[in-house]
Structure formats: C-alpha cells, structure tokens
Amino acid sequence: MTNSNYDAIIIGAGHNGLVCASYLARSGRKVLVVEAAATAGGAAATREFAAGYKVSSGAHLLTQLNPKVASDLSLERHGLSLAARDLKTVALAEDGNHIVFDGARLAGVSAEDQAAYAAFYQQNLKFARVLNGFFSRRPPTLVDRSLGDTLSLLKLGWDIRSMGKEDMRDLLRVGLINIYDVANEHFDNELLKAAVSMDGVLGSHMGPRSPNTVYGYLYRRLGDFYGMKGPAVVAGGMGAVGAAFAAAAEAAGAEIRYNSAVVQVAMDNCKAVGVVLASGETINAPTVISNADPKTTLGKLVGYSQLDAGFSRRVHNYRARGVSAKLHLALDDLPRFTGLDSASAGDRLLLAPTMDYIELAFNHAKYGEYSTAPAMEINIPTVHDTSLAPPGKHVLSAVVQYAPYELKAGWDSGREAFKQIAIDTLEAYAPGISKLVTASELSSPRDLEAEFGMTGGHWHHGELSLDQALMMRPMPGATQYATPVDGLYLCGAGAHPGGGVMGLAGRNAAREVIRQEKAA
Ligand SMILES: Cc1cc2nc3c(=O)[nH]c(=O)nc-3n(C[C@H](O)[C@H](O)[C@H](O)COP(=O)(O)OP(=O)(O)OC[C@H]3O[C@@H](n4cnc5c(N)ncnc54)[C@H](O)[C@@H]3O)c2cc1C
Missing domain, CATH: 3.50.50.60 (FAD/NAD(P)-binding domain)
Incomplete structure (x- = not known):
C-alpha cells in the first residue's frame, strides 16, 4: 500500500x-x-469520431x-x-409546420394552446423552485431521522405550502400520474403534447404513459428555474x-x-x-x-x-437499463429540414410527432427490440461552433430512443441496422440528409457503458x-x-x-x- x-x-x-x-x-x-x-x-466529453469531425459523445446540451x-x-x-445559449426547442413536423418553444412562449399552435402552455410553464417554474430547494440539500431519511432531516422535511413542506392551495394540490396530484395524461389535460395539439412528453422520457426506460414521467419532466424544468430560456451549446x-x-x-x-x-x-x-x-x-x-x-x-x-x-x-x-443511443453524423453541408431556416437548424430539434409515436417506439424496448420508428433529440452544434468540423462542414448529434441495453439480437448485428433506421427517419424530415453523410456512428447503451463506465449506459x-x-x-x-x-x-x-x-x-x-x- x-x-x-x-x-x-x-x-x-x-x-x-x-x-x-x-x-x-x-x-x-x-x-x-x-x-x-x-x-x-x-x-x-468531446471526441473526434471521424477525421476532422468532433462531437459531444455523451451529453450534448x-x-x-x-x-x-x-x-x-x-x-x-x-x-x-x-x-450559444437559450436555444429554442423546435418540435419538428414532417410537413414543416413546426412548433417553436421560446421559454414560456410558443409559436405554431392555437391561441388557446399558447395560453395553456404559458400557464403550464409558470406553474412548473413554481414546482421547479420547490424541487431545487430539495435537490440542494441532503435528502432526509425516512427512518431514524436526525434534527437536520426533520428540518429538511419541514422546509420541503413549507416550500410546497407556500405555493398556495391550488398549486400544492396540483403538484401532489401530477406527481402520481403520467406525462401522457398531464399533456392531454392541458393541450389540444398532438405535436405539442409529444414535445412535452419527450422531456418526461428522455434518458429513461419509460414511455409517456409510464408512471414517474411527470417527475422526469419537472426534473428537466430546473433549467427554466435557473433562468435558462433553453439549453446551451458549449464551445x-x-x-x-x-x-x-x-x-x-x-x-x-x-x-x-x-x-x-x-x-x-x-x-x-x-x-x-x-x-x-x-x-x-x-x-x-x-x-x-x-x-x-x-x-x-x-x-x-x-x-x-x-x-x-x-x-x-x-x-x-x-x-439501470439504458435506452438512449447516440447518433453522430459528419455532414458535407448543413441539412435542410423542411420548413426550417438555416439559423433554426442550430436549435434543439425534437423528432416525435405524437405521444403514441413515442409510446410505440418504447414498446419495442420492453421486448428487447430497438424502435423501428425512433424518437430523437437532435442538435447541430456546428451552426454555433465551427471548431468542431472542417470549414463549411457540420456534425449532427442525436439522442435516439429507444435502444434497449439488452437487445435480443445483440448490438453487434443491431448497431448498423438501427443507425440506418435513425438516418432514414431523419430523411423524412430533412430530405437529402443521407446524401450529405460522409461518416457516421451509433453508440448503443452498451457502447456508452464501455466509453463512460456507466452501468447500462x-x-x-x-x-x-x-x-x-x-x-x-x-x-x-x-x-x-x-x-x-x-x-x-x-x-x-x-x-x-x-x-x-x-x-x-x-x-x-x-x-x-x-x-x-x-x-x-
Ligand atoms: C446518451 C446520453 C446523452 C445525454 N445527454 C445529456 C444532455 O444533453 N444534457 C445533460 O445535462 N445530460 C445528459 N446526459 C446525462 C449526463 O451525461 C450524466 O448524467 C452525467 O454525465 C453524470 O455525471 P457524473 O459526473 O455523475 O458521472 P459520469 O459523467 O458518468 O462520470 C463518472 C466518471 O467516473 C469514471 N469511473 C467510473 N468507474 C471508474 C473506475 N472504476 N475507476 C476510475 N474512474 C471510474 C468514469 O470514467 C467517468 O469519468 C446524457 C447521458 C447519456 C448517456
């Protein structure tokens, strides 16, 4: 020693x-x-995945x-x-009628949905404030509580009560249901509901109808509470x-x-x-x-x-069964998403047309199969940071769900097939993107486990x-x-x-x- x-x-x-x-x-x-x-x-992490092309190989925003x-x-x-900071989130529509999230503001939906989202956003900010207080402290134990633990619970109770009766009741109620029901309660637009659901399921072995997805959604809202109108791209x-x-x-x-x-x-x-x-x-x-x-x-x-x-x-x-894969593409040029201008191509793009689409994509994962129509969170960081690719070229990074850690067919044979499905799925929204791809890789949860040492990826x-x-x-x-x-x-x-x-x-x-x- x-x-x-x-x-x-x-x-x-x-x-x-x-x-x-x-x-x-x-x-x-x-x-x-x-x-x-x-x-x-x-x-x-940042890694060169093809000569001259670097990407955030795990977390990307x-x-x-x-x-x-x-x-x-x-x-x-x-x-x-x-x-870049305060990225907008674009919920992609195949026909180009996208929805754009800019903090509490929405474009591309009815006035009723805009108002409903603004109210939803404000309420979730209050919930995120309570969560942040609780997240910033040691959690109390449920047994053998010390004075510190008791004070921590009292503080949580106080934070919840100080939101007022209605918000307090809502928080306790939504915590127990799923994001599918919550999105249906608040909104009419299917694409909007799907985008909200994506924030509830990203990174988790869950579909929109799974319990705990409201917690997953609120967890991501911490960024809003921290004053970020949207995610940031790191230079x-x-x-x-x-x-x-x-x-x-x-x-x-x-x-x-x-x-x-x-x-x-x-x-x-x-x-x-x-x-x-x-x-x-x-x-x-x-x-x-x-x-x-x-x-x-x-x-x-x-x-x-x-x-x-x-x-x-x-x-x-x-x-700890990961279901998120990472797709990295080296691109000869900036892809053109139908109905999206080139500046907006650098926003956070969500590919998930409906909540049922996401749920069906998740169904595969339950049985050890990858989704045949996956949902994605996409970013093209080179719109903001040209240092990641040769001049005029781009990289695309996408979290692709669902890719079960335990793939029945095995990832050795599944990796290429799932990568092709992901690229074909992108092609429907960005026609011609496949022709721009000069190098590509898909990291399955098993690859992520090996790269980062995280169980289940x-x-x-x-x-x-x-x-x-x-x-x-x-x-x-x-x-x-x-x-x-x-x-x-x-x-x-x-x-x-x-x-x-x-x-x-x-x-x-x-x-x-x-x-x-x-x-x-
Ligand atoms: C595909 C994917 C996409 C994601 N996207 C985002 C995103 O966009 N935004 C976001 O905020 N989060 C994202 N995340 C989540 C985020 O990356 C993780 O939650 C975060 O990195 C966890 O940080 P950590 O420091 O706790 O652990 P880790 O980042 O996992 O670091 C653990 C460290 O421990 C080391 N280690 C492990 N075992 C040993 C050992 N035996 N000896 C020595 N060292 C060891 C590892 O090498 C590693 O460096 C994503 C995750 C994945 C998998």
Whole structure:
C-alpha cells in the first residue's frame, strides 16, 4: 500500500466527482481524484469520431447546470464558454409546420394552446423552485431521522405550502400520474403534447404513459428555474465542461490522476481505507468517495460478498437499463429540414410527432427490440461552433430512443441496422440528409457503458423513478451519500438528486462528508 497523506480519494473525474473534489479541497482537505479515462468530464466529453469531425459523445446540451455550483467554482474563469445559449426547442413536423418553444412562449399552435402552455410553464417554474430547494440539500431519511432531516422535511413542506392551495394540490396530484395524461389535460395539439412528453422520457426506460414521467419532466424544468430560456451549446463540445471542472478542482488544490482505473475499494475491517488501481498500486485515505454509478461502486469495486445479504439484493435489483443511443453524423453541408431556416437548424430539434409515436417506439424496448420508428433529440452544434468540423462542414448529434441495453439480437448485428433506421427517419424530415453523410456512428447503451463506465449506459446512473429517487436514491441504506461501508460515499448521478450535468450530487456529497467528519 502506498502510504499517502490524502484526506480523501475520489473515484472518477466526471463533473460530479470534480465538483466534490473542489468543495473538499476548498475546505482544506488533501484530495486525489483517480480517473479511468484519459480526460475529465465523464459523459460530458468531446471526441473526434471521424477525421476532422468532433462531437459531444455523451451529453450534448447544457440544460440544467446549477448556477451556484458554476459560480462557486468560477467555471467561466476556468474556461467554460458557451457558443450559444437559450436555444429554442423546435418540435419538428414532417410537413414543416413546426412548433417553436421560446421559454414560456410558443409559436405554431392555437391561441388557446399558447395560453395553456404559458400557464403550464409558470406553474412548473413554481414546482421547479420547490424541487431545487430539495435537490440542494441532503435528502432526509425516512427512518431514524436526525434534527437536520426533520428540518429538511419541514422546509420541503413549507416550500410546497407556500405555493398556495391550488398549486400544492396540483403538484401532489401530477406527481402520481403520467406525462401522457398531464399533456392531454392541458393541450389540444398532438405535436405539442409529444414535445412535452419527450422531456418526461428522455434518458429513461419509460414511455409517456409510464408512471414517474411527470417527475422526469419537472426534473428537466430546473433549467427554466435557473433562468435558462433553453439549453446551451458549449464551445468546444461538452468536453470543455469537463475541462473547466477539472481546472477548477486543480485550482482548489485537488490532484487528478488520469488513466488510473480503480479495480477495488481497499477495505480493512469492513471500512474503506483506499483504492486499488488496475496497475496494482494501492493508495490509502480515510475517506473514499465514488463518482462511479452505485452498481459499479458497490457491486464491483466493493463486491457483493462484502455487503450484507439484504443490501446486496437492493444493489443487484437497482434498475439501470439504458435506452438512449447516440447518433453522430459528419455532414458535407448543413441539412435542410423542411420548413426550417438555416439559423433554426442550430436549435434543439425534437423528432416525435405524437405521444403514441413515442409510446410505440418504447414498446419495442420492453421486448428487447430497438424502435423501428425512433424518437430523437437532435442538435447541430456546428451552426454555433465551427471548431468542431472542417470549414463549411457540420456534425449532427442525436439522442435516439429507444435502444434497449439488452437487445435480443445483440448490438453487434443491431448497431448498423438501427443507425440506418435513425438516418432514414431523419430523411423524412430533412430530405437529402443521407446524401450529405460522409461518416457516421451509433453508440448503443452498451457502447456508452464501455466509453463512460456507466452501468447500462444509463443517463442517470440508474432509473430516475420515485422508488429510486429523492429519499430513496439510489436505494435504502445508501440514501444520504454515505454507504453501509464505513468511509465510503457516493457523489455521482446515482446519488440524490440524479443525473444531467448539474453538479448538485457532487456538491451535496462534499457537504455531507464534511458534516460527518465534523460530527465524528
Ligand atoms: C446518451 C446520453 C446523452 C445525454 N445527454 C445529456 C444532455 O444533453 N444534457 C445533460 O445535462 N445530460 C445528459 N446526459 C446525462 C449526463 O451525461 C450524466 O448524467 C452525467 O454525465 C453524470 O455525471 P457524473 O459526473 O455523475 O458521472 P459520469 O459523467 O458518468 O462520470 C463518472 C466518471 O467516473 C469514471 N469511473 C467510473 N468507474 C471508474 C473506475 N472504476 N475507476 C476510475 N474512474 C471510474 C468514469 O470514467 C467517468 O469519468 C446524457 C447521458 C447519456 C448517456
């Protein structure tokens, strides 16, 4: 064992690991981050996928970065720069009669739907405010509550009550139904309903009729609460976000070692005492914090044999089946979407004509098949950032659903076929796009798992459903960042509040480590 004088070792330099490292280093602790990959940022990454063409190979839009984290860590000073902000969302119609979302304003729908959406938006802003309060704190436990937990619950109750009777009743009611019913209650236009539904299901093993999809929708509304009228495109791709977080962590005093995969959490007498690297080196520290997902951390790096039977079963049963694939196209020219001008081609484009279309696409995934008519979230970052492709050329990045992790036919044979389906689907909305494609790739959830080390290739490191969210995230026994293994904590998307490039899981985890060490 290398005798080190680190106070804490963080497994993984994803943005949450780096946020956690920054806050701990700023508290005076000596922190080491060990990362399996050669670069920082985890699934916030930029990669060259064809000669001269770079793309954000995991997350592609900044939708909900917590402003407190961004300002605490001075991310802009550390190199974060936006190529475009407040993107509009365009719900694509095959005939060119698109709907455009610009914050609370809609174009392309009836006056009634416009008014209904404006009211819906304002109400969801109130709900997002409540969620943000709850997301910014350690979630209380349901049993053995401390004074802090009781205060946290009281604060949540107060935040909900202060919305007023009607909103309070609505929040409690919609939390229990699905986005399909909610969209039907509020709107007439089918394309509008489908676009709203997409925000409820992106990244999740769910269709619009699945329970928990309203929670997924509200989760994405945090960006609205943070003052973003729409998502942002990061200059240099999402890898630049990772680089800025790494620079912030290093400026705070943390050390980062790349190409250093952890194969085991070193244990002594049931306590975590360090990490064992793939090279065989062991580095010790009294506190180990994992940015890897809960299944990897507890099932693989600790090992089921080290956990009690009941907790082992919970880790084993934790659901993390990714259904999002990533499509990357190198394009000879900017594609022309029917009815869309070239400036709008750089907006966030949704391809999902109706809620039933999305639900049918999801049905395939339930039976281990990919969708034959997939739904997509598309972005062409080169409209805003020409550095990602040779002059005059473009890259297209799309999240394509549904692509089940467990594909019955296997991804070796399925990858090319599903990629072709995705390109053919795009062709219906952007005639001629196929002829512009000079290189292409589709990353299945299995490929995403291999590239980013996230179990199941799951967007949130595990399904964001109410039984695995809030006070239950990721699972009873590990809900407040600490795990049943003494000295071992979680700080990634698998911990409260969940995934997306947000930074709250890393910040809350650091605060909890500091709190527990003070109390010891
Ligand atoms: C296809 C797809 C599209 C997405 N699109 C968006 C989007 O547009 N906007 C958005 O906000 N979010 C998006 N997300 C979600 C977002 O990428 C994740 O939720 C976020 O990256 C999680 O951050 P994290 O720091 O918790 O974990 P990660 O980013 O997963 O980082 C974990 C880090 O731990 C490292 N690690 C794992 N195991 C080990 C080990 N044994 N030893 C050492 N290091 C290890 C990994 O290499 C990685 O660097 C998307 C996700 C996917 C999969």
